[in-house]
Amino acid sequence: MQPNEMKVAMIHQAVKKGISDIKEDPGRGIRNLVELGEMFAGGRFQKDFFTTVMTQLKDENSAYYKLVEQVANVVDAGILTTIGVNIGYNSLSHGATMIRETEKQEGYNVPWCLTVDTGRETFLPSETMERLVTEGKELGIYTYLVFIEEGYPHFEALFDVFGRQEECAFMPFIHPHKVDEALCKHILRAQNIVPFIDLDCKDPEVKKQAAQNLLTQGCLCGGFNRQKSLQEEQVGPRLLEETASLGLPIFLSIGDKCHLAKKVNGVYGRFVHLREHLTLPVLPIDLYSDIAHVDKVISSEACLASIKGNGSFHFTNVDRCEQTSGFNIHSISLREALMRVMGKKKADEVAPA
16 A cells, blocks of 8 residues: 555645755744644654654753754755655554554554664675565555665665665665765665664774765764663763764664563663753664654554564564574565564464474
8 A cells, every 4th residue: 555645745845845944944943843743643653752842842952953953954855855754654654554454454563664684694685675675565664774784795786776665764774984975875866765874883084984975965864883781871961972973963772682671671761861851962762672662652562573684584572582483585475474473462472384
C-alpha cells in the first residue's frame, strides 16, 4: 500500500514553507513548524513528540532554538522536507498503521525500522538490500539503519539503491574516510539519506574533514559512538561535546546489546533527561532504547529485526538478548521470516525449516 499521495504533497509543501519561515524569523518559524507538526501528527508517538518539543520551546533560551535554526540554515531544504515526510508520515503514520493492521490480522511483530549490517567478510549484495526494502515497504517499514564497514565493496551501488527508494529514509553508519565530495553530492541528489560518521575513528582531522564535507554540501548528518559499558553518570553534556565541536546536529549512542533489561534502564532515563534539559545544540539519541520506545508506542510489543552480511536473520523482542533465527534472507522472504520467528509473545520459540 503506497502512502497517500495527496496527503504527502500537502505535508511536503507545509514543511517546506515552515523551513523557509525559520530562516526569516527563527523563533516564530520554529514554533509555527512544531504547531504544524502537532496538527499533522497521525499517531501517538508523533503527538507525544511534538508536545514535548513545544514544552521545551517555552524557554526562549532553550538550546533547541539554536539547534533547529542551525539545521534550517545549513541543511538543504529538500533533504529536510523529504526526511521529515519519509520518517514523520510514511514511517510513523502511514507505515505504523500498516504495521498495526498486519500484527492484528496475522499475529506476529513487525519492527517499525529494519537494521542491516552489510558485513565484514561476507558482504550483503546491494540487490539483496533493494529486495529487503521492497518487501519491507509492503509491511509498513519505511526507515532503514545500515551499518557499512569501510571495506564494503558495493558502496556506490548501495547508495544508488537508497536513492531509488524515494519514499524511505536511510541512515547509513559509515567511516569518515568514506565521506568525500562525490558521496555528499550523491546524498544531496537522493534527498532521503542521513549519514552518521563513526566518532570512534582515532584521527580527529579525518572526522573534522568528513563533517565539513557533509555540512558544506547541505547534508543532514550526525555522529555515533559504540558504547560497551556506558554508565548512567557518564550521560551528560560532555558526551555531546565532540559532536557539537564538529557542528553535527545529531549524536547516536549505540550500545553493545540491542535489547533492554527488564529492570529500569537507567542509561536511557539519563538520555531522556539530557534531551529535556539540552545545553548544547545536539540531539542525543540512545539508538536501541529509542527504537524500542517508538516501537512500543506503535505496537503492543517492542521488537528489533536485523540482517547480517551473510543474510542471517536476527531478532529480539528487546526484553531478551538478540537471537539468531536460523533463517537466511537469501532463501526466505522478510515477511515469512518475521512470521516464523516474531509471533506475538512467542519470540523465543524459533523453529527453522
